Amino acid sequence: MxxxxxxxxxxxxxxxxxxxxxxxxxxxxxxxxxxxxxxxxxxxxxxxxxxxxxxxxxxxxxxxxxxxxxLLAPVQAGLRQAASPFLHDLYGATLATVHLAVRDGCEVLYIDRLAGHVSVPVVSKVGSRLPMHATGVGKVLLAHAPEPVRAEVLGKLTRVTPYTITQPARLLDQLRRVRAEGFATTGEEMSLGACSVAVPVRGPAGEVVAALGLVVPDLRRERARLVAALQVATQGISRVLASGQWN
Amino acid sequence: MxxxxxxxxxxxxxxxxxxxxxxxxxxxxxxxxxxxxxxxxxxxxxxxxxxxxxxxxxxxxxxxxxxxxxLLAPVQAGLRQAASPFLHDLYGATLATVHLAVRDGCEVLYIDRLAGHVSVPVVSKVGSRLPMHATGVGKVLLAHAPEPVRAEVLGKLTRVTPYTITQPARLLDQLRRVRAEGFATTGEEMSLGACSVAVPVRGPAGEVVAALGLVVPDLRRERARLVAALQVATQGISRVLASGQWN
DNA sequence: ACTTGCCTTCCATTGGACGGAAGGAACACC
DNA sequence: GGTGTTCCTTCCGTCCAATGGAAGGCAAGT
The missing domain is CATH 1.10.10.10 (Winged helix-like DNA-binding domain superfamily/Winged helix DNA-binding domain)
Incomplete structure (x- = not known):
């Protein structure tokens, strides 16, 4: 030793x-x-x-x-830089807290975040790790994660708020819909008073390399608009990733 | 050894x-x-x-x-977070590349940067270090640096472009004006085709803790408007620094 | 088959890391 | 002003773990 x-x-x-x-x-x-x-x-x-x-x-x-x-770590070297302008556009269009995250083992690792002057109670910080099953970006990344990871996460669904999903079957069902519909949502599952929408960010080969998410106080009315905005951004990022050199 | x-x-x-x-x-x-x-x-x-x-x-x-x-380093822990929303406002108002930088020894250390989709040839990256005498934020930080630092920098003014200031007397004169007028400018001194304006960011005690700068292709027409926008942002940041916990 | 450039493992030597102990500085409490 | 506490710093003899030369193993190139 x-x-x-x-x-x-x-x-x-x-x-x-x-x-x-x-x-x-x-x-x-x-x-x-x-x-x-x-x-x-x-x-x-x-x-x-x-x-x-x-x-x-x-x-x-x-x-x-x-x-x-x-800052030299490849965690973000290219991805973050490529995404930066789009995160900004996204913030401008939605005025919601914007998140860019990747999967690190069985957790979500936030690699960029963009918040306005006033914001919903958001726990995340750049560099922090949160559980995958209780966040929008987490659900997206989990839905596209390799099977063993999914199994491990499903085996230990810890409760964070009264709304956190802790039944494996229910989460599995949601993940299926995430893959089918192309976006994930949460409603106060991580933090009371905060809802989120998230979409996958795809690399040149179509593989999911990150997730892009928005946090808002209420999701009911605006969902469609937010998803549309997210998709514009994610397509832009993918285009840059496909073209540029991003290590 | x-x-x-x-x-x-x-x-x-x-x-x-x-x-x-x-x-x-x-x-x-x-x-x-x-x-x-x-x-x-x-x-x-x-x-x-x-x-x-x-x-x-x-x-x-x-x-x-x-x-x-x-990311736990205090370089940015608070300053960066406090400044972030203002940097976005600034970008929104000017569409110029926005820089937040601090002095590290005898160099400028860029701690945040916000660029649009297309931008002027900008050398800086977050985490990179550039000479103080050839950048807008550098001049601001140099103007408010302790005397020994200023002396050391003035002793070694390396040329970067044909427009880089390499005469100590001329730079000293500029620094005096930076202190008097409250902002610094450069014209292609670091990178051809790029001009910049910068202002100091002050902490609770009035001390200069960072510099906030804009990079644009041409400065002549817009200077007044850019300086005004910078000053709005810098005052906002100072207010947050003075009120919140930023350490 | 030879060369060149990588990476990895081994192990006898020895020089530098180790950490207990003692010395200081700053503060608080009676 | 004495006594206790909690911090930081320095010293130095012991001894063990880092060292790095050498040798072996791939893989590519000529």
């Missing part, structure tokens, strides 16, 4: 998460399970390199160098 | 940049200045942790775990 020296440094970085963006040295050491003296030395090296930065308060945070290193 | 074990792993990560997003093991080793066997082992650890991922081709790329770790 005995952790290698490199993995210790990585464990220190792993101690940071969305709820712990700034940590003191001792907290950092505790969370990484390292002696204080060891953590101190490693943190010093990470800081010197720019992976960590130190606030005036003395707390450590993820540094700029890691930030821009992360 | 002798690099510590941690810093070797970091050097491997540092071998990636905007022009080298995917590297073979041997290239990686060469760029990091490490023996192949050593690089092989370290890369393996990084991959196991999720810092690196391997493509089918065998090449290594930055992994998803580093991507979302990077």
């Amino acid at each position: 005995s952790a290698s020296v490199t993995s210790r440094a990585l464990d220190l970085l792993g101690a940071f998460d969305a709820d712990h963006r700034a940590l003191t040295l001792s907290t950092l050491a505790r969370r990484a399970g390292l002696p204080l003296a060891t953590a101190h030395r490693l943190v010093g090296e990470l800081q010197r390199w720019g992976a960590l930065a130190r606030l005036e308060s003395g707390e450590y945070v993820i540094g700029r160098r890691l930030w821009d290193l992360g | 002798s690099a510590s074990v941690t810093s070797r792993a970091l050097d491997l990560l540092g071998a990636f940049d905007a022009d080298h997003r995917a590297l073979t093991l041997s290239t990686l080793a060469r760029r990091a200045g490490l023996p192949l066997a050593t690089a092989h082992r370290l890369v393996g650890e990084l991959q196991r942790w999720g810092a690196l991922a391997r493509l089918e081709s065998g090449e290594y790329v930055i992994g998803r775990r580093l991507w979302d770790l990077g």
